[in-house]
Amino acid sequence: MNTTKHGVVPYITAREGEEADSFLALRAAFDDAGHSRLAYWDEVREDRDVRGVLWARVSQSIAADRLPAGVPKWRLVHPARQRECMLTLRCQVCVDDARTPEGILFLESKKDGIFTSSTTIRTAQPPLCRRHARLAAKRCPYLAAHGHVALLAQSAPLYGVIGTPHAYGAKGIKVLAADDTPVPYGNPALRWFLASQLVRTLRSFRVVDLDDFIQAAWPEGL
Numbered sequence: 001m002n003t004t005k006h007g008v009v010p011y012i013t014a015r016e017g018e019e020a021d022s023f024l025a026l027r028a029a030f031d032d033a034g035h036s037r038l039a040y041w042d043e044v045r046e047d048r049d050v051r052g053v054l055w056a057r058v059s060q061s062i063a064a065d066r067l068p069a070g071v072p073k074w075r076l077v078h079p080a081r082q083r084e085c086m087l088t089l090r091c092q093v094c095v096d097d098a099r100t101p102e103g104i105l106f107l108e109s110k111k112d113g114i115f116t117s118s119t120t121i122r123t124a125q126p127p128l129c130r131r132h133a134r135l136a137a138k139r140c141p142y143l144a145a146h147g148h149v150a151l152l153a154q155s156a157p158l159y160g161v162i163g164t165p166h167a168y169g170a171k172g173i174k175v176l177a178a179d180d181t182p183v184p185y186g187n188p189a190l191r192w193f194l195a196s197q198l199v200r201t202l203r204s205f206r207v208v209d210l211d212d213f214i215q216a217a218w219p220e221g222l
């Protein structure tokens with residue numbers, strides 16, 4: 001978390017000056033099974049996630065305190081920082097461990113529907129620690145506009161990724177139209193995919209009242 005002249009800026013928020021890598025960095029290659037797939041010319045291990053999917057490269061503006069710096073691009077999420085928080089279940093604001101003895105806290109928008117324990121929820125929003133859940137509910141424009149639902153999940157297995165499909169044709173690599181639909185791990189389409197957000201499924205969750213939940217942890221207040 002950075003508290004600066006911009007206020008509290010979540011760790012995952014993209015910053016001005018952070019730039020996507022050139023399209024020319026991409027090439028076609030073959031995986032170990034002989035399938036063609038998208039790759040980088042100078043690929044390094046961090047370019048692929050734990051399931052071998054290629055990720056979009058975006059530079060990072062990191063200050064001397066090792067936290068992101070620069071004017072926030074509020075509506076954009078940095079792919080590597082989103083992936084880090086989502087993979088390790090860390091708070092999207094402060095990067096502290098978001099796992100608690102009661103479960104993992106996620107905030108969803110009420111606009112996305114009524115959540116019951118039988119609803120399948122897939123989310124690209126990393127969890128929040130108690131300290132930042134209330135802040136996010138108030139400050140996130142989408143949550144503030146539509147209202148939030150706080151969900152305490154007992155587990156949140158990895159599901160897949162959101163990103164941009166690519167294809168290889170007569171003129172080389174081309175970018176296909178993207179939407180925000182998560183593509184599950186194991187789908188062959190992911191060989192030609194450039195991921196930008198990691199998605200988990202929320203399991204065994206219950207809806208909690210955020211104020212009650214925080215109050216229970218800190219009866220004296222923050």
Ligand SMILES: [Zn+2]
Pocket residue numbers: 091092093094095096128129130131132
């Ligand atoms: Zn936090």
